[in-house]
């Protein structure tokens with residue numbers, strides 16, 4: 025497990041215990057059953073291979089200020105704001121034929137953008153989106169696609185770019201519970217990174233839904249003295265097509281080629297900064313729990329058996345995707 029060194033403005037540590045240190049911007053609990061006893065946001069996904077819970081802890085020098093704006097609960101220090109939204113779909117009815125999840129996504133992102141305006145952390149850098157039954161067709165449209173419509177509309181309503189400059193993101197399906205989103209925002213704009221092997225998600229053709237997803241392949245954020253890199257949920261997609269349907273090993277290898285290409289692109293854009301794949305912290309989402317050993321063996325090879333990777337059972341936002349991998353890294357600026 026990686027440890028907080030205390031020498032960075034932002035570090036990600038996965039820990040078995042809820043954080044107690046004061047140098048914590050905030051933490052998110054990953055595990056089942058969903059538990060909000062400690063007041064921390066909870067991502068209701070099963071940990072692989074054995075269940076339990078892990079805290080995804082964002083270390084950053086404090087003190088943190090706590091607040092709420094609409095549906096958004098947040099904590100911020102001088103540099104970053106970590107916010108979360110936890111909302112039941114039953115709070116939204118069908119309005120003028122729009123499914124509840126579409127309105128929920130719109131309202132959640134409206135509150136997120138309002139929070140950014142109210143706090144001065146005006147740049148959305150990284151979003152995590154967890155939705156129950158993401159691949160289910162409701163009212164003739166897959167729920168992930170319903171979510172994309174509401175999110176996309178909220179970006180436009182708030183005059184935020186849903187194309188170049190949109191945040192890094194991931195979107196995963198849970199088995200139960202509420203919709204849970206969380207995000208990081210900053211004062212300064214980050215640099216959006218795309219993957220030359222992939223069509224930008226915001227340019228996906230309409231066969232993937234009436235509104236394209238609103239995210240960048242990665243965001244590179246400059247903080248005083250260091251750069252941090254958020255790599256979006258990445259899957260076995262080349263161009264806009266899913267490759268290796270039904271083959272989890274090949275999907276994992278293709279995903280890692282995509283991550284390598286994104287890291288190369290980030291290094292190219294950032295000039296002196298050098299991120300390397302083995303040095304990143306990974307979170308891995310696997311559709312079928314029994315595929316975990318196959319995925320882990322390939323990832324271990326890729327990172328040099330790095331400890332501290334988090335594996336979770338989740339639905340991926342295309343029915344033919346079996347695995348999705350995201351990453352985070354920080355580097356001192358030379």
Ligand code: 3EB
Nearest residue numbers: 193194195237239256257259
């Ligand atoms: C993809 O590349 C896979 O809708 O926020 C990855 C990361 C994916 C983020 C999102 C979706 C999202 O299209 C799916």
